[in-house]
Amino acid sequence: MKLTYDPRYNVAYIYLQEKTAQVETIQVSDQMNVDIAPxxxxxxxxxxxxxxxxxxxxxxxxxxxxxxxxxSAEIQLAL
Structure with missing residues (x-):
């Protein structure tokens, strides 16, 4: 698993697995999208x-x- 964060756009992405298949992005809410395979x-x-x-x-x-x-580990988040 990997977490990336881009403070320029205030967007984070949690990679649960490497994409090995075509995915569909499902909008769960205004602030969350999920990439899911068929x-x-x-x-x-x-x-x-x-x-x-x-x-x-x-x-x-x-x-x-x-x-x-x-x-545990701490990661600073800067805007």
Whole structure:
């Protein structure tokens, strides 16, 4: 899995799998799109207005936690 964030456009994309098939983009809401293959495989999630959706309004950072290892990492989000 990979998360990308572009502060210029305030868009994040969560890559769940590498795209190996043609996908359809489904608009879930005004701020979220999902890329899905005909067989139901979800390849990724696009977050528009990502800064707010990632909960970074008050912290200006994203915290990624690996529960199994008990480790975390902080990523600064700048507008």
């Amino acid at each position: 067989n139901g495989t979800i390849y990724g999630i696009e977050l528009l207005n990502a800064h707010q959706q990632l909960g970074a309004d008050s912290q200006e950072k994203l915290i990624v936690v690996n529960e199994a290892l008990g480790k």
